[in-house]
Amino acid sequence: xxxxxxxxxxxxxxxxxxxxxxxxxxxxxxxYGEKLPSVRQLAEDLEMNPMTVSKAYQVLKGEGLLEIDRxxxxxxxxxxxxxxxxxxxxxxxxxTLLLSEGFAKTANRxxxxxxxxxxxxxxxxxxxxx
Amino acid sequence: MIWLWIGIVIxxxxxxxxxxxxxxxxxxxIPMEPKLLKSKSVQAALNQYKIKITLFSIxxxxxxxxxxxxxxRGWQDTLLLLILIAMILTYYIIFIQLQDNLNQxxxxxxxxxxxxxxxxxxRVDLTTTREKGKAAPNKRWAWFLWLGTLIPLFFDSPDPxxxxxxxxxxxxxxLLPIVYPSSIAFKTRAITTDSDINxxxxxxxxxxxxxxxxxxEATTILGYILITLPVMLGWHITWLFxxxxxxxxxxxxxxxxxxxxxxxxxxxxxxxxxxxxxETEATYRWGFYHNxxxxxxxxxxxxxxxxxxxxxxxxxxxxxxxxxxxxxxxIIFILIMMTSSxxxxxxxxxxxxxxxxxxxxxxxxxxxxxxxxxxxxDSIRVxxxxxxxxxxxxxxxxxxxxxxxxxxxxxxxxxxVEMEEGVEPPYIIFNEDTAEATELTYQNLxxxxxx
Numbered sequence: 001x002x003x004x005x006x007x008x009x010x011x012x013x014x015x016x017x018x019x020x021x022x023x024x025x026x027x028x029x030x031x032y033g034e035k036l037p038s039v040r041q042l043a044e045d046l047e048m049n050p051m052t053v054s055k056a057y058q059v060l061k062g063e064g065l066l067e068i069d070r071x072x073x074x075x076x077x078x079x080x081x082x083x084x085x086x087x088x089x090x091x092x093x094x095x096t097l098l099l100s101e102g103f104a105k106t107a108n109r110x111x112x113x114x115x116x117x118x119x120x121x122x123x124x125x126x127x128x129x130x
Numbered sequence: 131m132i133w134l135w136i137g138i139v140i141x142x143x144x145x146x147x148x149x150x151x152x153x154x155x156x157x158x159x160i161p162m163e164p165k166l167l168k169s170k171s172v173q174a175a176l177n178q179y180k181i182k183i184t185l186f187s188i189x190x191x192x193x194x195x196x197x198x199x200x201x202x203r204g205w206q207d208t209l210l211l212l213i214l215i216a217m218i219l220t221y222y223i224i225f226i227q228l229q230d231n232l233n234q235x236x237x238x239x240x241x242x243x244x245x246x247x248x249x250x251x252x253r254v255d256l257t258t259t260r261e262k263g264k265a266a267p268n269k270r271w272a273w274f275l276w277l278g279t280l281i282p283l284f285f286d287s288p289d290p291x292x293x294x295x296x297x298x299x300x301x302x303x304x305l306l307p308i309v310y311p312s313s314i315a316f317k318t319r320a321i322t323t324d325s326d327i328n329x330x331x332x333x334x335x336x337x338x339x340x341x342x343x344x345x346x347e348a349t350t351i352l353g354y355i356l357i358t359l360p361v362m363l364g365w366h367i368t369w370l371f372x373x374x375x376x377x378x379x380x381x382x383x384x385x386x387x388x389x390x391x392x393x394x395x396x397x398x399x400x401x402x403x404x405x406x407x408x409e410t411e412a413t414y415r416w417g418f419y420h421n422x423x424x425x426x427x428x429x430x431x432x433x434x435x436x437x438x439x440x441x442x443x444x445x446x447x448x449x450x451x452x453x454x455x456x457x458x459x460x461i462i463f464i465l466i467m468m469t470s471s472x473x474x475x476x477x478x479x480x481x482x483x484x485x486x487x488x489x490x491x492x493x494x495x496x497x498x499x500x501x502x503x504x505x506x507x508d509s510i511r512v513x514x515x516x517x518x519x520x521x522x523x524x525x526x527x528x529x530x531x532x533x534x535x536x537x538x539x540x541x542x543x544x545x546x547v548e549m550e551e552g553v554e555p556p557y558i559i560f561n562e563d564t565a566e567a568t569e570l571t572y573q574n575l576x577x578x579x580x581x
Binding site for chain 1: 250251252253255256259260262263315318323325421423424425
């Protein structure tokens with residue numbers, strides 16, 4: 001999976017790393033149980049402070065998507081973590097806000113429904129996510 | 131001696147020429163996409179560089195040959211050293227000029243093609259980054275080869291300074307296995323969206339650089355052994371030249387092997403490359419790798435084999451300063467050696483010989499015999515100074531073994547002082563600047579001994 005970092009973006013570097021790994025897992029570019037580069041390796045290749053990469057990994061670990069082991073290294077969890085009903089509610093809330101931002105400017109219900117369907121169909125094709 | 135100097139110029143020439151090779155999507159350490167490399171302006175800059183290096187190499191070889199002229203003979207050592215300094219400075223300036231030229235061309239190209247944006251983005255392939263460092267030979271090999279530096283310790287040496295050096299030099303060689311991991315820690319290339327191609331490229335590149343480093347390490351250590359053993363075991367001087375010749379030959383072979391491998395790698399992968407490598411990675415200041423964004427002290431060399439220092443790192447900066455100071459000190463030391471000679475004085479009770487590095491006070495009663503000689507001396511320097519004009523220090527001489535030597539090499543006549551058993555050094559061999567003066571000193575020494 002290719003990770004692309006934009007150095008002049010407003011989004012913090014660690015957030016960019018975290019976001020792209022999440023997208024990679026969701027879209028099937030990264031497999032469950034797959035090993036990730038070590039903090040040092042990734043920091044060297046991105047010419048970043050190792051703390052930045054470490055922070056991204058810690059956030060992902062907190063979200064239940066990564067396992068960090070001193071001996072075996074960092075890997076994506078073997079199984080997708082189960083979402084609690086509280087977390088599902090949170091996602092729905094965030095999604096509602098995001099859709100509202102678009103809907104407030106272009107109030108075309110069919111257009112948004114088509115776009116959402118298209119994104120889900122094209123980008124999230126993993127069996128284990130269906 | 132002169133052939134050795136010409137050999138050094140040829141090695142420098144080959145190193146400088148191979149530096150201008152397209153290696154890992156970089157040229158003289160500057161990332162460049164294959165399309166731009168083929169452009170007329172880049173090719174013209176490279177040709178200009180190669181012509182300059184070739185012309186200056188011819189000039190330096192001519193100067194080295196001129197230094198053998200009779201009327202310059204007394205100045206030969208100084209001239210050769212000055213030629214070496216001038217050569218390093220000239221090549222350094224030509225190299226920096228090429229880097230500047232290429233950076234200018236790149237900037238111009240980026241403005242024309244709106245590619246300046248790429249400098250604000252970095253791409254890595256997570257799968258390839260994960261495999262980093264696995265394709266090169268294991269670091270244990272670098273440690274295993276280092277053990278070779280301990281071989282000379284198995285042979286006993288009568289010279290106390292040499293004995294210390296045999297313990298100190300392996301410690302210096304420790305730097306080789308220590309920097310080996312950093313010499314293969316390249317930034318991985320995400321040259322395409324296909325991880326398999328990225329991985330194949332990265333692992334072959336790493337393997338070439340790792341194996342190249344180990345062969346160079348093995349060659350250096352073999353050279354150290356081949357130079358040390360003839361000195362310690364009193365082998366004929368020919369073995370020393372065989373050792374030096376082998377080192378030169380191996381360096382040339384390693385360089386040729388590296389070029390051959392890189393050319394093949396380019397042939398296989400340049401067509402595959404979809405986008406330019408990360409732009410911000412290579413920054414240079416005064417020809418040194420200078421990258422504040424890189425947290426490493428030691429970084430793999432971007433041109434050729436081995437490791438270099440990141441001058442932007444606080445520790446790296448001090449390493450650069452210390453190395454420069456050490457080199458300057460060494461040059462000043464050699465210059466002092468070259469401009470100084472030694473003095474011989476016959477005092478009432480003793481023979482006194484003084485030089486910058488050594489002093490011998492020989493009591494007449496400790497002398498077993500003296501003789502005047504003019505047969506050629508087959509000698510190897512153990513430590514001391516050996517120039518074309520003067521040689522002084524501890525030498526191993528074919529006929530006598532370990533001796534203290536004070537010689538004007540242009541005067542074939544010399545005095546051999548054999549000491550009583552148990553007195554160190556067992557022999558002192560010296561002469562004056564002319565045959566007449568040497569003969570007079572010899573007569574006076576005989577008189578002093580008879581009294």
